[in-house]
Amino acid sequence: MSYKIAVIGDPETVIGFSLAGVSHTHVYRDKNKALGQLEEFLNNREIGLILITHRVVESLGPEFHQVVGKKGLIPLVLKIPDKTGYSPEKDELSDLVRRSVGIEIPVKTEGE
Amino acid sequence: MAAAFTSSPNRMELMKVRKRLALAEKGHDLLKDKMDALVMELFNTLKTIQKSRATAIEQLRKGYEAVSACMAVMGTFETMQAAEETKKEIQIEISERNIMGIEVPTVEIEETERNALTRGYSLHTTSSHLDTAAREMERAVKLLVELAELEVTALTLARELERTKRRVNALEYILIPRLQGAMNFIMMRLDEMERENFTRLKRIKAILEGRE
Numbered sequence: 335m336s337y338k339i340a341v342i343g344d345p346e347t348v349i350g351f352s353l354a355g356v357s358h359t360h361v362y363r364d365k366n367k368a369l370g371q372l373e374e375f376l377n378n379r380e381i382g383l384i385l386i387t388h389r390v391v392e393s394l395g396p397e398f399h400q401v402v403g404k405k406g407l408i409p410l411v412l413k414i415p416d417k418t419g420y421s422p423e424k425d426e427l428s429d430l431v432r433r434s435v436g437i438e439i440p441v442k443t444e445g446e
Numbered sequence: 447m448a449a450a451f452t453s454s455p456n457r458m459e460l461m462k463v464r465k466r467l468a469l470a471e472k473g474h475d476l477l478k479d480k481m482d483a484l485v486m487e488l489f490n491t492l493k494t495i496q497k498s499r500a501t502a503i504e505q506l507r508k509g510y511e512a513v514s515a516c517m518a519v520m521g522t523f524e525t526m527q528a529a530e531e532t533k534k535e536i537q538i539e540i541s542e543r544n545i546m547g548i549e550v551p552t553v554e555i556e557e558t559e560r561n562a563l564t565r566g567y568s569l570h571t572t573s574s575h576l577d578t579a580a581r582e583m584e585r586a587v588k589l590l591v592e593l594a595e596l597e598v599t600a601l602t603l604a605r606e607l608e609r610t611k612r613r614v615n616a617l618e619y620i621l622i623p624r625l626q627g628a629m630n631f632i633m634m635r636l637d638e639m640e641r642e643n644f645t646r647l648k649r650i651k652a653i654l655e656g657r658e
Contacts, residue, residue, distance in 0.1 A: 335539070335540060335541070336537045336538065336539050337537070337538050337539075337540055338536065338537065338538075339536055339538060339587070339591070345526075346510065346513060346514065346517070347510070348529075349513060349517075349525055349526055349529045350509055350510060350513040350529075350579065350583045350586075351583060351587065352529035352530070352532055352534070353513070353528070353529045353532050353565075353576070353579055353580040353583050353584075354509075354536070354558065354580060354583035354584040354586070354587045355532060355533060355534050355535050355536040355558065355560070355565075355584065355587075356534065356536055356587065357534035357535075357536065382538050382540045382553075383538060383540075383553070383591060383594055385590060385594075407542060407549050407550075407551055407598075407602075408540055408551065410540070410551060410553070410594045410595070410598045411598075412590060412593065412594040412597055412598075414503075414506060414590060415503060415506065415507075416510075417510040417513075417514065419503075419507055421503075426601070427495075427597065427600055427601060427604065430601065430604040430605065430608070431488065431492065431600075431604050433608060434604050434605075434607040434608035434611060435485060435488070435604075435607065
């Protein structure tokens, strides 16, 4: 099956990805709109990958996980840094790995 | 605790508990094997993620830089306009792959880099910075799509691993000890009953002999 990509983020991120040819974009303005849009992207069967900036994820708070938790395998959701290179200290994946395997495995290698 | 499993200590009950224990032990072994396999798979994925993450994020940073430079040179509004006019044609192929009964995605993407002429914005009103920005972002998208596959795979595996671990522990530390306790309880009880019976018979025999 072939799918499209969607992006949610600040204006600059969205412009960048539109230039690259990403079809579905949403500029983050306020929480409720972004949540609605996220849900729409998740339910859209055309979309296979949603890119969302870490900052937006953080401002959406626990509702983000609630909304994303309901989806199946597709669409995939990937959190990306925005133009400031911001990504949170606590990484979801390495956290989960530490909990399930019991040892720390470094996943983050970038120096920020 | 043992009483929870046994209504009455008899041989039927003992057989039942033995059967349950054998089943639980078999399940425990199987789940443990699954856990080991999952850990291996997860580690392999994590190894590739480290590299993939670093390159993707580096490329994305380059992309953002180029976009910022372009906005500075051409103006924010013009850049937005050009982004609006760009042809949106990125397609990705997603199929599902099975790792030990767990569905993980496989994502494929065609070459995302395009020629300035095929991007769709007008060339004579835009600066070459726009071309650079678009090119860098196209490269970033390709890398990010590849990263997404790995990240989602690792997350799915890690979640499954957590669940499996919980099951293994539940069997190992709760169910199996309880069943063993129940088995011991029944066996002790049965032995005790046999001894009681034995002494009773002896006693009766002594009384009968005393009468004669």
